[in-house]
Amino acid sequence: MQGIILRGIGGFYYALDDAGTVHTLRAQGKLRRERMKPKVGDRVELTPGDDEEHGWILRILPRRNELVRPPVANIDVIAIVVAAATPDPDLLLADRLMLNARRAGVGVKLVINKCDLNPGGAQEIARQYRGADVEPVLVSAGRGEGLEPLREALRGKVHALAGQSGAGKSTLINALYGLRMETGDLSRKIDRGRNTTRHCELVPVEGGGMVLDTPGFSLLETELFDPVELKESWPEFGKYEGGCFFQPCYHATEPRCAVRDAVAAGEIDPQRHERYAALLDEMKQRWRERYD
Numbered sequence: 001m002q003g004i005i006l007r008g009i010g011g012f013y014y015a016l017d018d019a020g021t022v023h024t025l026r027a028q029g030k031l032r033r034e035r036m037k038p039k040v041g042d043r044v045e046l047t048p049g050d051d052e053e054h055g056w057i058l059r060i061l062p063r064r065n066e067l068v069r070p071p072v073a074n075i076d077v078i079a080i081v082v083a084a085a086t087p088d089p090d091l092l093l094a095d096r097l098m099l100n101a102r103r104a105g106v107g108v109k110l111v112i113n114k115c116d117l118n119p120g121g122a123q124e125i126a127r128q129y130r131g132a133d134v135e136p137v138l139v140s141a142g143r144g145e146g147l148e149p150l151r152e153a154l155r156g157k158v159h160a161l162a163g164q165s166g167a168g169k170s171t172l173i174n175a176l177y178g179l180r181m182e183t184g185d186l187s188r189k190i191d192r193g194r195n196t197t198r199h200c201e202l203v204p205v206e207g208g209g210m211v212l213d214t215p216g217f218s219l220l221e222t223e224l225f226d227p228v229e230l231k232e233s234w235p236e237f238g239k240y241e242g243g244c245f246f247q248p249c250y251h252a253t254e255p256r257c258a259v260r261d262a263v264a265a266g267e268i269d270p271q272r273h274e275r276y277a278a279l280l281d282e283m284k285q286r287w288r289e290r291y292d
Contacts, residue, residue, distance in 0.1 A: 002061070004074075004210075005042045007201040013038050013057060015046055016204070024054045036060055040200045040212065041073040041158060065105045068223075072160060072200055072212060077107040079154065080134075081163035081172060082125060085117035089125060090164045095275050096222055097162055098134065102233045103223070110134040111150060111161075113141050113168040128269040131236035141172040151176050156208040177205045224290060227283040231259075234276055236268050252277045 003015035003023060013025045025046055027038055038044065042060050049055035066073040078101045082089040094110070101108050110129055115122040115138045126136040137153070139146035154176075161169040173179055202210045228248050231237050237251055243258030244251070251259035251273075262268045 001046055001048065003044060003046055004202070005038055005040050005044060006203070007040060007199060008038060009199060012054065015044060015057070017046070021048075023048050025049075025057050026054055027057045031057065031060065039066060039071050039073040040202055041075055043074065067100060067104055067106070074158060075106050075160050075212070076157040076209075077109060077154060077159040079109045079111050079150070079159060079161050081111045081113055081161055081167045081169050083114045083164075083167040084112055084119070084122035084125065084138075085114040087164060087166045089121075089167075091125070091128070091271075092275050092278065093164055095272075095279065098132075099222055099230070099233045099279070103225075108134050109150075109153060110136045111172070112136055112138045113172060116140040116143055116145065128272050131268065132272065133235040139172065141168050141175045144175050147176055151207075154209065154211070158202070158210045158212070160212040173203075173211055177203075177211065179203060179205075222279070222283070224286055225283070227280055227287050230276070230280050230283055234272075236272070250280060252280050 001017055003017040005013050005015050006022065007014050011026060013027065015023050015025055017023060023046060025044075027036075031038070038057055038060055042063065044057045044061060045059040047056045047058060063073045065075060067075070078097065080094050080097045080101075082091065082094055098108050098110075110126075110132075112122045112125050117140075122138050126138065129136055135153070137146065137150045139150060141147075161173060163169060200212055202212050204210050228250065231241075231251050237259050240251075240258035240262055244254065245256035246254050249257055249259070251257055254260070259268065259273070263270050263273045
């Protein structure tokens with residue numbers, strides 16, 4: 001029998017089989033010995049339990065993709081949620097999330113929430129990501145505005161909402177699907193969101209597909225890789241690739257760089273490029289120190 005893991009808490013996993021039954025399971029010891037830890041979203045082979053006894057996860061089927069944070073597998077799309085109003089949008093975090101998703105082979109959408117509170121700010125965020133292949137969607141989850149295009153884009157897909165605390169992910173899920181996930185008000189003292197989501201959980205939704213609400217967070221370390229590969233996760237650089245004097249080109253400080261020329265000409269947003277350069281410097285430093 002096969003199923004998909006909906007959530008995992010305290011060493012127990014809850015998997016939905018193809019007939020719609022949820023099973024309480026534990027992972028067999030051989031999985032621990034193989035250092036294979038089940039993740040939410042995993043397709044697994046399972047043996048159901050009897051009466052009050054839990055069943056067992058026998059095998060984790062091959063994953064199409066996986067992320068470390070949030071710790072999920074087999075996700076079709078990650079909708080990265082930023083707020084046009086409080087808290088101030090952490091676009092560097094959004095760029096990190098996009099980078100990690102793309103390197104894992106996961107689709108990306110950008111959702112700009114709380115647009116009713118700061119319409120100009122919402123438009124500015126959307127403008128920065130033109131050409132970034134994220135199809136920004138402007139919504140107001142609190143008012144239920146702008147939701148249908150996002151709902152249609154996510155229909156039938158296993159999708160996650162990720163982003164900083166307080167951006168309104170749980171409120172957005174509630175508004176999209178009529179669910180009742182816990183939400184919290186922003187802390188006025190420190191201007192950050194209270195993390196209301198304690199664990200990852202996949203929830204089947206009307207119209208097909210599943211949504212995953214993930215804990216809010218403000219820090220995310222990117223995996224270590226050759227810094228020259230970073231530019232591959234910036235789609236707006238693509239059409240300029242090969243037009244630089246130096247090959248390979250990092251598109252950061254090199255003279256006669258087609259990407260930098262495009263930034264100067266206003267064809268690529270300078271703030272988006274500035275955040276790319278910051279991530280590049282960080283990756284170069286870590287790459288130099290990888291054997292220390």
